[in-house]
Amino acid sequence: MIDKLKSRVKELLEAKTIGVFIGYEKGDNPELARPVMITAPEEASRLIYDDTCVVMLSKYLLKPEVKTLGRRGIVASYSNLRAITGLIQEHQLTRNDVYIIATSSNDKIATAYDELIETPVNGYKSDETNKQIAELMKLSPTERRAFWDKEFSKCIKCYACRQICPMCYCNRCIADKNQPQWIPTSPNPAGNFMWNLTRAYHLAGRCVDCGECERACPVGIPLMLLNKMIYNNVKANFGYEAGFDATVPPPLATYNQEDKENFII
């Protein structure tokens, strides 16, 4: 597969179909491939693609310094495809801006890719997360508060979860605004609670379930529990899962007059 990818990237760059190709190369960490921007055809030989290629590349599609390089080519796993679909849906990208070499095909994703070089790699699986959510819901609210207070107390406010998230792309994050300061910047209990819940809520109906925030978190907060709980909630309430169809409005940016309101007095 990798030879085919290398030769295709070389051809695409030579033909100037794309100005830059976003892929992976071998990094210092043997367990984690490093994202790489290839602009010269002869550099295509640096590319790799294996189980260590987990960092979401779609994030780089929106970087100003990458945008200036021309049309962007990208090797897209299942999660990346979903993230790209989400970015197109939210008008951050047009389909034509990006040349997609998909490594996994899925009938549910409506965003067409340009070519398919099928290579299954081990992505994030949410089965275990769902089990833990069910366990947590069995506890009393007080016990759950204690659980989250303990988890959030580890937070050092490094914002790695935000930086890695393919759907977090605001130029100025609410956490960086200080007039007014909605989210305390200090890594204290209040700031951590506000930050982690706000981050999760901003991804309601947008999270593509890639699991990157949890992997990137240096202190190991189970962030996907929150994300996945909201993901399941949106799915149950609105029958919607993000990252499959760029043509429908996001669930929280629209409404249905028949939405359930049994919780409203």
Place this chain on the structure above:
Amino acid sequence: MSSSFEPKIIAFLCNWCSYAGADLAGTSRLKYAPNIRVIKVPCTGRLDPLFLMKAFEVGADGILVSGCHPNDCHYRSGNFLARRRWMVFKDMLEFAGIEPGRIHFSWVSAAEGNKFVEVVNKVTDAVKALGPLSPIGHSRPACHSVLDTESSGINSGGNL
């Protein structure tokens, strides 16, 4: 919980219906629990869930959000959009360990002064039964005391 506990409840009322409903309750000389502090918002659709989280963070024990009945929104769809946000938000709070009885949503029109009284009493009873919210920033006494100190707290209209 001791029966003397008086919860602090922040009520976010929309300008066009619920705030007028509260006004009607007042001008009709109706009596309701004195535990709510009203914050007027242009529309429930203006209400970023961040506001609600902030209220809990600075020491509110409960929250009431009230707006126009469906199809009565001054801006046509604000309350419909808000309703969707609340559906997800209240479940997220519950998952994070804040009891569902601390956050309430209602539709109160400008003609429903009586309903406003009922809603406020109901919400106050529910929050009273739960007791004080264990502070979000449980090592932040300085911030929590903003609400506890009569002289500088929201009781006297101080800065939140």
